[in-house]
Amino acid sequence: MAQAVARDGLEGLRRPQRVLRRAAQARGERGVSHGLPDAAAPTQAPVVPGPLGVLVNAMNGVNALVMALGGIAVVAAAMVLSYSVVVRYFLKIPTDWQDETAIFLLVGATFLSGAAVQARRGHVGIEAFATLLSSRANRWRLILTDIASAAFCAFFSWKSFTLLHEAWVDDQHSSSTWAPPLWIPYSLMAVGMTLLTVQIVLQVAVAFDRKAQ
Numbered sequence: 421m422a423q424a425v426a427r428d429g430l431e432g433l434r435r436p437q438r439v440l441r442r443a444a445q446a447r448g449e450r451g452v453s454h455g456l457p458d459a460a461a462p463t464q465a466p467v468v469p470g471p472l473g474v475l476v477n478a479m480n481g482v483n484a485l486v487m488a489l490g491g492i493a494v495v496a497a498a499m500v501l502s503y504s505v506v507v508r509y510f511l512k513i514p515t516d517w518q519d520e521t522a523i524f525l526l527v528g529a530t531f532l533s534g535a536a537v538q539a540r541r542g543h544v545g546i547e548a549f550a551t552l553l554s555s556r557a558n559r560w561r562l563i564l565t566d567i568a569s570a571a572f573c574a575f576f577s578w579k580s581f582t583l584l585h586e587a588w589v590d591d592q593h594s595s596s597t598w599a600p601p602l603w604i605p606y607s608l609m610a611v612g613m614t615l616l617t618v619q620i621v622l623q624v625a626v627a628f629d630r631k632a633q
Contacts, residue, residue, distance in 0.1 A: 468629060479622055486536055489528075491529075494526070519596075535618065563627050566620050566623055
């Protein structure tokens, strides 16, 4: 009986998703997605000719490099924390650098990969409206959303650079016993948010480019 109840519950959760997916397919749109697309699936990115296409391709190359570095940073953070556990609890050797090192690595992986995730529309979003609007309305919805997002990210980038400048000029350090310089995480934030801003601006430009296919 418990299995039947669980099965009915899962069916109740899946039914709205099927309805939304069918509505999107009826309009010739992509289905509802809450994560990154399958890497093996064909890409839907438009082919952009001319100087704009050169910029888009260059940004794609930067994103590929940053994603590789982000993966290395995540693995390095895991190794640092694992090493800390071993030497602290088994070898009784105190450490004071592992936490902030892992935090800096994760900050870099998070902010620097933001543009690459945006390029694949992989950030968390609510797509219920996409199934209710026409293709033309959805196009303008994405454009307006991207413009607002670009404005916010540009402000975030500017603020990150001001924090970076203050940390560099004032020689700011963290309050821990290790006391690493704070320009390291601020620089990662500034570069990452700048890349994200550029990525969104390029997507808006592509949306307005009538030559994009």
